[in-house]
Amino acid sequence: MNKIWLIIKREYLTRVKKRSFIIMTVLGPLLMAGLMIVPVFIAQMSDDQKKIAVIDETGLFSGKFKTNEDVKFEYITSDLEAAKSNMKKSNWYAVLFIPKTEVAIPDKAVLYSEKQPSLSMRSYIEHSMQYEIENLKLLDVYNIDKKDLESIKSSINLTTIKISEGGTEQKSYSEISFVLGLFGGILIYFFIFMFGAQVMRGVIEEKTSRIVEIIVSSVKPFQLMMGKIIGVAFVGLTQFLLWILLTLAIYVGFSQAFPDKFTPKKHEASLNAEKTLVNVEQLSSKAAMQPGNEDLNNVIEGIHSINFMLIIGVFLFYFVGGYLLYAAMFAAIGAAVDSEADTQQFMLPVTVPLIFSIVMLQFILNNPEGPIAFWLSIIPFTSPIVMMIRIPFGISPFELLLSMGLLILGFLLTTWMAAKIYRTGILMYGKKVSYKELFKWLTYKG
Amino acid sequence: MDFLVVENVSKRYAAHQALTDININVPAQCIYGLLGPNGAGKTTLIRIVNQIIAPDNGRVFLNGEPLKPTHISMIGYLPEERGLYKKMKVGEQALYLAQLKGISKKEAMKKLKYWFEKFEIQAWWDKKVEELSKGMQQKIQFIVTVIHQPKFLIFDEPFSGFDPINVNLLKEEIFNLREQGATIIFSTHNMESVEELCDNIALINKSKKILEGKVRDIKKTYKANTFKLCYNDFKGNLAEILPMGFDIQSEGIDVDYRTAIIKLPKTATSNELLQPLLPHISIHSFNEILPSMNDIFITQVNGQNQTI
Numbered sequence: 021m022n023k024i025w026l027i028i029k030r031e032y033l034t035r036v037k038k039r040s041f042i043i044m045t046v047l048g049p050l051l052m053a054g055l056m057i058v059p060v061f062i063a064q065m066s067d068d069q070k071k072i073a074v075i076d077e078t079g080l081f082s083g084k085f086k087t088n089e090d091v092k093f094e095y096i097t098s099d100l101e102a103a104k105s106n107m108k109k110s111n112w113y114a115v116l117f118i119p120k121t122e123v124a125i126p127d128k129a130v131l132y133s134e135k136q137p138s139l140s141m142r143s144y145i146e147h148s149m150q151y152e153i154e155n156l157k158l159l160d161v162y163n164i165d166k167k168d169l170e171s172i173k174s175s176i177n178l179t180t181i182k183i184s185e186g187g188t189e190q191k192s193y194s195e196i197s198f199v200l201g202l203f204g205g206i207l208i209y210f211f212i213f214m215f216g217a218q219v220m221r222g223v224i225e226e227k228t229s230r231i232v233e234i235i236v237s238s239v240k241p242f243q244l245m246m247g248k249i250i251g252v253a254f255v256g257l258t259q260f261l262l263w264i265l266l267t268l269a270i271y272v273g274f275s276q277a278f279p280d281k282f283t284p285k286k287h288e289a290s291l292n293a294e295k296t297l298v299n300v301e302q303l304s305s306k307a308a309m310q311p312g313n314e315d316l317n318n319v320i321e322g323i324h325s326i327n328f329m330l331i332i333g334v335f336l337f338y339f340v341g342g343y344l345l346y347a348a349m350f351a352a353i354g355a356a357v358d359s360e361a362d363t364q365q366f367m368l369p370v371t372v373p374l375i376f377s378i379v380m381l382q383f384i385l386n387n388p389e390g391p392i393a394f395w396l397s398i399i400p401f402t403s404p405i406v407m408m409i410r411i412p413f414g415i416s417p418f419e420l421l422l423s424m425g426l427l428i429l430g431f432l433l434t435t436w437m438a439a440k441i442y443r444t445g446i447l448m449y450g451k452k453v454s455y456k457e458l459f460k461w462l463t464y465k466g
Numbered sequence: 467m468d469f470l471v472v473e474n475v476s477k478r479y480a481a482h483q484a485l486t487d488i489n490i491n492v493p494a495q496c497i498y499g500l501l502g503p504n505g506a507g508k509t510t511l512i513r514i515v516n517q518i519i520a521p522d523n524g525r526v527f528l529n530g531e532p533l534k535p536t537h538i539s540m541i542g543y544l545p546e547e548r549g550l551y552k553k554m555k556v557g558e559q560a561l562y563l564a565q566l567k568g569i570s571k572k573e574a575m576k577k578l579k580y581w582f583e584k585f586e587i588q589a590w591w592d593k594k595v596e597e598l599s600k601g602m603q604q605k606i607q608f609i610v611t612v613i614h615q616p617k618f619l620i621f622d623e624p625f626s627g628f629d630p631i632n633v634n635l636l637k638e639e640i641f642n643l644r645e646q647g648a649t650i651i652f653s654t655h656n657m658e659s660v661e662e663l664c665d666n667i668a669l670i671n672k673s674k675k676i677l678e679g680k681v682r683d684i685k686k687t688y689k690a691n692t693f694k695l696c697y698n699d700f701k702g703n704l705a706e707i708l709p710m711g712f713d714i715q716s717e718g719i720d721v722d723y724r725t726a727i728i729k730l731p732k733t734a735t736s737n738e739l740l741q742p743l744l745p746h747i748s749i750h751s752f753n754e755i756l757p758s759m760n761d762i763f764i765t766q767v768n769g770q771n772q773t774i
Contacts, residue, residue, distance in 0.1 A: 230549030
């Protein structure tokens with residue numbers, strides 16, 4: 021035990037002291053914070069307002085195009101050809117031509133511009149026209165005022181409440197769940213790949229530098245393998261912790277420095293995290309407005325107390341469990357080969373279940389209770405990622421325990437098998453190993 | 467008392483038989499040569515003694531007890547395939563490996579200081595291993611092999627990659643260790659060092675032990691009653707004046723003298739050879755040719771390979 025601790029310590033310290041670790045630790049949050057902050061700034065950076073000349077032969081749209089921060093509309097009366105030739109001179113970005121039509125209500129328009137107009141500009145114009153035409157049609161054909169129609173529209177706020185077996189009811193917030201689960205699942209995916217590969221490289225390094233036999237004459241190969249796996253796990257946890265802290269620090273620092281730019285409502289589209297914030301606000305404000313519902317504070321408190329503890333707990337379990345399951349296999353691959361170039365053939369079966377769970381994400385999110393989601397979250401090779409995505413939707417304790425139990429069993433099994441391959445592989449030099457060979461190694465006596 | 471006893475040990479790797487029913491007795495405080503061509507099974511046997519792998523059959527006793535995990539701290543092992551973490555600093559690494567052997571950090575520090583001073587390599591402490599030459603790295607490896615003062619040492623091809631000066635340094639240290647009471651196994655196919663160092667040997671070929679014993683006894687057993695004669699003042703044919711049954715294997719000229727290698731009949735003595743020669747020739751030198759370990763090794767291994 022003392023020796024395994026020595027190994028863990030060495031594996032941890034040598035990696036944490038590496039320049040690449042320090043660079044990654046600093047760069048990671050900068051990138052992440054960049055992902056959060058840059059879109060905000062980009063959204064703030066309004067493009068130059070573009071002028072669009074409108075030639076409205078129908079006369080139905082005068083004053084109907086609203087100028088906003090991106091486009092400004094200028095109604096002109098000159099004919100189209102003149103307007104087109106005047107574009108440069110008058111500093112018009114485009115000329116919108118709405119021709120007179122036979123029918124009372126026009127359904128066509130042409131936008132002339134020198135450059136390809138942006139999608140948002142097109143849809144803005146389209147929508148403005150559509151709205152007006154709908155209005156006209158309602159008035160002309162059905163004699164309904166658009167305002168009356170608006171008043172009919174009602175918004176339904178469907179509060180979903182899960183009834184657990186114990187009879188307690190809880191509100192479900194699928195938007196937050198969605199983001200949290202997804203984020204957790206993807207984090208686990210990256211953790212397994214990044215640090216699994218580190219374990220593998222560590223084993224290959226020991227093998228190629230020929231130190232491994234010196235070490236296994238003092239400790240059992242299993243101790244060396246587990247020491248490395250655990251040591252790297254601590255490296256990973258350290259890195260993620262630092263990333264989260266630094267990212268938060270940078271984000272908070274920026275939002276303190278530019279508080280006006282970080283009011284969430286302004287740029288809903290820019291960020292998932294902010295989207296949830298908005299959603300929480302919308303949901304809770306709606307809930308608060310409706311009589312008989314708990315007030316805003318209670319709702320938020322509810323989200324905090326019910327979901328988060330479970331999600332964080334489950335996340336940590338699958339984060340560590342998934343890593344351990346795969347790390348042992350990565351260690352075995354490292355032991356079976358002589359150089360990193362030879363790892364390809366063995367990497368494939370290990371990475372396929374991981375990539376498969378990411379590919380199936382969309383499917384699972386659409387139907388988190390379906391049989392595929394169920395089985396993928398039970399099978400240990402995919403469960404760390406898939407269960408993480410399912411968990412916020414509410415999983416029966418039985419399923420969760422089954423999945424966790426199988427993950428632990430799976431970990432014991434892969435580690436047992438990996439240890440056998442590892443033990444033989446680390447002392448085997450200059451030999452191309454096949455699957456058949458690996459299978460034979462499993463039968464060797466310790 | 468025998469320090470290491472290997473009893474009927476066999477080991478098989480799928481289609482490959484690595485060791486067949488090996489029996490070996492290594493007396494305490496002796497330097498024991500484990501000889502054999504590449505792939506004979508030496509390293510497998512050593513790994514079994516080190517408890518890196520387990521035998522399929524047979525038993526191993528160390529110091530009278532069956533092998534157990536605590537024995538590991540009694541053994542110092544310098545493997546043939548050896549290296550160090552390239553990116554780690556020399557001192558840090560030596561300290562780590564010493565601690566893995568089960569000695570405390572403080573103790574390890576003290577011992578390392580002693581050895582680094584002895585080999586005059588204190589300046590390397592903070593260097594990275596990749597900055598050292600191969601010979602320098604071997605010195606570090608030797609130090610970490612003996613740092614915990616093991617009673618039992620196993621050197622697998624210890625001299626490969628060493629320059630002659632370092633080989634001598636190492637030989638000296640190996641003798642010192644034996645003086646201090648250590649038992650040493652020395653695996654090699656470098657026969658010169660065997661004659662110089664080993665008290666006993668075992669020869670392994672194709673997974674089987676084919677020869678074991680004291681180096682002196684083995685040489686005696688395998689000597690062929692052959693002598694080398696150096697003489698001059700004789701113009702005739704040496705064969706004509708030799709008694710019956712005495713066989714000239716080769717003749718030559720060595721500067722001012724003529725030489726002949728003569729094989730005697732099994733029971734004949736050197737006097738029986740010299741007496742008839744003395745009246746005819748003046749003898750410059752005369753000595754028995756003892757078989758070198760190299761010859762014994764080659765004849766034994768070839769002999770066995772032919773019979774199979």
